[in-house]
Amino acid sequence: MSVSIATTSLTMSSREIAELMGKAHRNVVRDIEKMLNVIGKDVLNFEHIYHDSYGRDQKEYRLPKNLTINLVAGYRPDLRLKIIDRWLELEQQAQPRVPTTLSEALRLAAEKAERVELLEPKAAALDAISQSQDDLGVRDAGRELGIGQTRLARLLIERRWACREGSRSKLKAAHYGLSNGYVRFVTRCYTDPHTGEDRLSDVMVLTRKGLTRMAETVAKEGIPA
Template sequence: MKELILSKETMSSVEIAELTGKEHYNVIRDIRTLLEQGVAALNFEASTYKDANQRDRPCFNLTKKGCLILASGYDAKLREKIIDRWEVLEIEKQKAILSIPNFNNPAEAARAWADQYENNQVLARNNAQKDMLLTEQAPKVLFADAVVASENSILIGRLANVLKQNGIEIGQNRLFKWLRDNGYLCKCGEKYNQPTQTAMELELFEVSYGSIVRADKSINTITTKVTGKGQIYFINKFLKK
């Protein structure tokens, strides 16, 4: 595996793919989804790398905060790998600081120990910020784990229950109204409560067709369901409100 670029303290999306075992294009997709959702772009620097055929391919260089934001959407094991990797490299960096070339020079030794103390303080603050970030993102993390565990689409009523579990007070009827008012579901006509064209292009919903028999008469039914991608999209949208 390639090493982190310690001078800039970033990790490339290629390295994250290698670390987590995910396909690189999937990591790129996840980062672009985060950027579309409005996360700070300064934590995700667009770049390129050379593939096996020496062709330029797109990638991103992520700050530590960017890595933690991205990891919040992955399952617990993958998050742990990314966090552990940062911790290992921070320890290695501290060990490098301890390599003082000349202990016989008191002034040089004093300056080196002062630098070490300052870096230890920075490391402590960074770890505190990491813990705070993970705590703030806990509802989203729990939700993302649930979606990763099951890729099945769910009914809109079930999404309302998931939102409630994440501290968002909204019922099924209010959620339907919100989806209509915000352009995700059609407001009237034969397609009432069915996904709009835009929502379908974003792959937020899927539609299933069926039929029921009543009084010897068959009635066609259309059911709108929220995809796994849609579940992540809407929970993130509500958490930011």
């Protein structure tokens, strides 16, 4: 009898990276956002919310191994080694348990069956959460559609998916776009450049449904970049 326990994808949080590097978390967050923008990754796909010691929602990023190593490539060698050693430790801990006796195999099988039973009621909720990973900001959506951020912003306003309160104000989701599920708000944390304080802000993103609908519109009408 052969029994192994499957593991989820390993990630390392920006808070753990900051602790290992001896850096302020906000500086690591800044480095991560800069890196993700340079390599064309949507930061929202790696963003998570945690509660600080005061119970407030705060932002962190969780990176897979390749992006973690890429992030610290420019750091000092001794700091990079700390990250590499930590990843080796995480990977070793995540190795599947292989039973060596029949009783151990039966015990592992029972544990696995119990976990499956507990997780099944949550399957629908997990599916809904995974869909949000496809949401894209206006810049990344414009790049994926091949029409650019500025042109996409105009289309969003023309089709009443979004609006601006002033000529230079931030793009906001409009009722029509929200009610049809084309756009939605996500809360992001940012550092005020004037005060250095962490603040929360609502940011509009396109859902996968909205991105698909907009792609159909661009293709049908032949909208130029």
